[in-house]
Amino acid sequence: MAELTTLARPYAKAVFAEAQEKNALDAWSDSLTTLAAYAADANMAKVLVHPSLTASQQAQALIDVCGEKLNEAAKNLVNVLAENKRLPLLTEIAALYEEYKAELQNTVDVVVTSAFALSDEQSEKLAQALKAKLQRDVRMSSEVDESLIGGAVIRAGDLVIDGSIKGKLSKLAEAMNS
Structure with missing residues (x-):
């Protein structure tokens, strides 16, 4: 668990910094919650680590499932995570983001x-x-x-x-x- 947190932390911090800069804390919270929910699904989890799929195919599968719930920035995050083989970290990234948001909002x-x-x-x-x-x-x-x-x-x-x-x-x- 600690290893997952360590791997997820830089992504969560980057997303949080982006959200603060664009004044979009709630929008990012919604996007990450959606992504984490779909990534946690057993069938989708298999797709996200399937060895015969390319990173872009894995990313596109997740983006397609989420549909209109994601903005361009969230889609870009999915693509970056896919390129770095970090899509399974989405639930941990979402949890860390919520911690940072709660701390900011006291x-x-x-x-x-x-x-x-x-x-x-x-x-x-x-x-x-x-x-x-x-x-x-x-x-x-x-x-x-x-x-x-x-x-x-x-x-x-x-x-x-x-x-x-x-x-x-x-x-x-x-x-x-x-």
Whole structure:
């Protein structure tokens, strides 16, 4: 995974710089999301690495599938990635781009996994608390995982806060076994 990130980083930085220069952060975000979704498809992934296809054929196949959703700059990116045999990196490039965009906009995506669905009031209070702690605007999404028993697990980038009963029981079991 770290190797993929290392390979994808220069492309993501170049796209991000282009997007900033042209004031097209959202347009690039949409294009990269589209490209990553198609590149992640199992059938398309086979085409993108098929040894009998030339780089331009691989690029054209992806561009054709995306149709009108790509502008010329995004098509150029696909061609450059194909020439350098980097088309399978599209999902990683898109993820890195979104990280750079969130940092620029001072936002963070937070995923809250709880044992029970959060009420609107709970979600709002949690979002405000996280905004104060992280000093960023918070875009929050919720998931339900009944195996947590109670509490919640909060993921914001690299930060993970495990306040679940399941997590606390696991820590207790680990402490008792050592």
